[in-house]
Amino acid sequence: MVEGHVTISNLEKVYESGDERTKAIDDLSLEVPSGQFLSVVGPSGCGKSTLLYLIAGFLEESTGTIAVDDQPIDGPGTDRGVVFQDYALFPWRTVMGNVTYGLEQDGVPKEQRRATAQEFIDMMDLDGFEDKYPKELSGGMKQRVALARTLAYDPKILLMDEPFGALDQPLRELLQDHLLEIWGDLGKTVIFITHDVEEAVYLSERVMVMTRHPGTKKTTVDIDVDRTQPREDIILSDEYTDVKNQVWQSLREETQPEAQL
Ligand SMILES: Nc1ncnc2c1ncn2[C@@H]1O[C@H](COP(=O)(O)OP(=O)(O)OP(=O)(O)O)[C@@H](O)[C@H]1O
Ligand SMILES: [Mg+2]
Structure with missing residues (x-):
């Protein structure tokens, strides 16, 4: 379709x-x-x-x-997934927590949302940074987290x-x-x-x-x-x-x- x-x-x-x-x-x-x-x-x-x-x-x-x-x-x-210039990440959530956010809203079970999030974290070359907070990342990394977060819920x-x-x-x-x-x-x-x-x-x-x-x-x-x-x-x-x-x-x-x- x-x-x-x-x-x-x-x-x-x-x-x-x-x-x-x-x-x-x-x-x-x-x-x-x-x-x-x-x-x-x-x-x-x-x-x-x-x-x-x-x-x-x-x-x-x-x-x-x-x-x-x-x-x-x-x-x-x-x-529809939106990506902003200033990333708009949740500062209190880790990289994994940010990327799983949309899946949580969609009611996807925990194991599955971590697996899906990991796929997009890997796609964005962010593996190893799952437990970091936004303030610990560079601008380019933050923008990749924002992209992964949006792509993860498959708009x-x-x-x-x-x-x-x-x-x-x-x-x-x-x-x-x-x-x-x-x-x-x-x-x-x-x-x-x-x-x-x-x-x-x-x-x-x-x-x-x-x-x-x-x-x-x-x-x-x-x-x-x-x-x-x-x-x-x-x-x-x-x-x-x-x-x-x-x-x-x-x-x-x-x-x-x-x-x-
Ligand atoms: N919340 C608002 N209340 C009143 N006017 C607004 C509001 N937001 C934007 N505008 C006005 O609407 C017009 C379009 O603004 P918009 O932010 O969409 O432009 P833009 O093309 O994205 O500009 P830029 O390239 O600078 O980001 C401008 O005249 C702006 O002043
Ligand atoms: Mg604008």
């Missing part, structure tokens, strides 16, 4: 506090087919995080609908909000390749927010560029790069360079509208 298809129709989000109304998302429609890796780029404040939290079910839309496999979403659910859809933004370049590249491997193996739908055009084009099959605030879909660009090649061949390929320039240009029109005059 094909799963993890996201349909967003005429989505609008207005934040209201007191007399203030801020329209953050304006009439956005988007289809993300099951198993697609989609990146989202757009100027700061255009509503990327808002969009992700709406899909996650943390926020409620003002108008429009979001459906997963044709079912309108109703709050958060374990069909159909991964929602990632600038997950590698706080990491240095080598670590970011390592985790990007890790994520691509996992995506290839597990075939999940991924919606990945980044402000880094190169990261978006390197990772994804399609990039959505958003307009400046209040954000809506400006365009989507398909990327047809052979990802079985080594990184250095990908980034030197004509396809990669062309798409990167196209996305960069489109984004620049939003961040520097005066440059179009």
